[in-house]
Amino acid sequence: MIKLNNISKVYNVGDEAVWALDHATMHISAGEFVSIVGPSGSGKSTLMNIVGCLDAADEGDYRLDDILIEDYSELELARIRNVKIGFVFQNFNLIQKLTAEENIELPLIYQDLKKSERKERVALAIEKVGLEKRAKHLPTELSGGQQQRVAIARAIVTQPPLILADEPTGNLDSKTGGEIMDIFHELHDNGNTIVLITHDNEVARQAAKSINILDGKVSEVAL
Amino acid sequence: MIQSMKMAFKSIAANKLRSFLTMLGIIIGVMALVVLVSIANGATSSVNDTISGLGSNLLTVTISDDKGEPLRLATLEDWEQESGVGQIAPYAQASVTGKYGATSDSLEIYGTTAEYADIQELEIELGRFLKTTDVDNNSYICVISKAAATELVGYEDCVGEVISLDGLKFTIVGVLEDDDTSLTSVFNSSSLVAYIPYTTLMRVSADVSSSITSFYVSAPKDGTMANTETAVTALLMDRFEDDDDAFEVSSQDVLEDTASSVTSVLELLLGGIAGISLIVGGIGIMNIMLVTVTERTREIGIRKAVGAGRRVILRQFLVEAIMICMMGCILGIALSWIMLQLITVVASSLAISFYLDGSVVLIAVAFCFAIGIIFGLYPANKAAKMKPIDALHYGG
Secondary structure, eight states: OEEEEEEEEEEEETTEEEEEEEEEEEEEOTTOEEEEEOOTTSSHHHHHHHHTTSSOOSEEEEEETTEEGGGSOHHHHHHHHHHHEEEEOTTOOOOTTSOHHHHHHHHHHTTTOOHHHHHHHHHHHHHHHTOGGGTTSOGGGSOHHHHHHHHHHHHHTTOOSEEEEESTTTTSOHHHHHHHHHHHHHHHHTTOEEEEEESOHHHHTTSSEEEEEETTEEEEEOO | OHHHHHHHHHHHHHTHHHHHHHHHHHHHHHHHHHHHHHHHHHHHHHHHHHHHHTTTTEEEEEESOOTTOOBOHHHHHHHHTSTTOOOEEEOEEEEEEEEETTEEEEEEEEEEOTHHHHHTTOOEEEEOOOOHHHHHTTOOEEEEOHHHIIIIISSSOOTTOEEEETTEEEEEEEEEOOOTTSHHHHHSTTSEEEEEEHHHHHHHOTTOOSSBOEEEEEOOTTSOHHHHHHHHHHHHHHHTTTOTTSEEEEEHHHHHHHHHHHHHHHHHHHHHHHHHHHHHHHHHHHHHHHHHHHHTHHHHHHHHHTTOOHHHHHHHHHHHHHHHHHHHHHHHHHHHHHHHHHHHHHTGGGTOOOOOOHHHHHHHHHHHHHHHHHHHHHHHHHHHHSOHHHHHTTTO
């Protein structure tokens, strides 16, 4: 499903070129639960941004479902993100002035779906993350764990095959983190491809496959 | 589109004070535009009314060189039979001292014929106007204005009284109604007026002879002023050896044209000033929209991450800018309407009605819409062009 081939990304910091990704190659098949582990600054966020079509690589090619991403325009990439990828961020990234429900509905709005169908799908996503009682609340009225559930609901509401999670438990206590991880396992059991980015080996071990990243270089480790 | 409008409305509602202050620029601009132009419009129509009340259906002819062939009363009577010519009334003017009993006052007297009342649309309050027989008989009779009746004679119902004009006795046969719109009242409002037969004035005043130098011409009932002007000019040319310097034919249209060109310049000027204030309001909107875009960078990043394309983001912010503009516009128009009502009441003594002109409202709406687009486009484009990754990581 995900094929990265010799991907490089270079940032220029002053006169110095920093290789956030250094000829990284990796493959993730559909239905896998993969964790990408590395210390901060190792390039894992850059990797996630490229996999999530939020950023473009300087070198190499990236195929998502056998389509070569670099060939696509910004509008088409927005469409791919909308349909194929669900994002879960460490800091939740919810729009503060929208209610939980409205935040979850957001990706559907960009699909031009009918209101009734949107409502249906939002209700389904809310049910999956167990937030029925908090649907009308603003993010500021929700706990961290609840906010992350909203973010997960938003990620799965379009029923994308791929879920990209960047440190989803990073801002949560271990109990809540565990609950969030349970949701990911459930999604995995239902056939979703999960890519989990973390610096926490404990979390990483829950995945079936782990990919290490250090100084922009990628290496696969078996668990 | 409806989604964009909903989102825009939400965002405007979320920052009520800021949105209102931003709108204020547009509100004031629209009010300036609508109120000023409406006032100019009201003034224009009032001036036009006054001018057309002076009689736009008459020509004034003055003769400067009669080439030894002076016009007589009989000539004018002949001309009245020509096609295209309505009624003709000669006139001459003199200043005299009027006396009644112990009171005396200076009076403007006009020597003319019976047709004058029709041409100038004079209204008789009491008695009658001059008759053709009065002119034929050089009668010593007069028709006086109401002001002359009250100030000289002392009361209005003075038909039959005898007054003396420069020592000659005249019997009052009629009293005119006050006419605010007549030429004499506009240009000579304070003076007292009496009308006497033209032939009589020839005897009273040394300056007035049987050769007529000024007269009014009206158009026939079914004719136009332009035709009359052509006909009269032809007659005069014929009479005065084709010398168009010998006479002058003028109509009220000239006055009307001048007035309307003055007022349209006024309108443009006021509209221009108001337009500038609208543009200033637009800059305010751009400023706030730029702040909004910066503030909502993270939100833009999130929206882009979950699938919003450039165009959707552009539309969202553009719609928001236009919406602020249009809300300001509607409020401004509503306030203008209230203001015009107030001005009409306060300035009721001017007898000018200031109304909300549909075309001004349309211009204001179109202008606001254009301002929304022009000043909303740059911030909206700035938002749309953000890279999702940069926007997501903005501010931590």
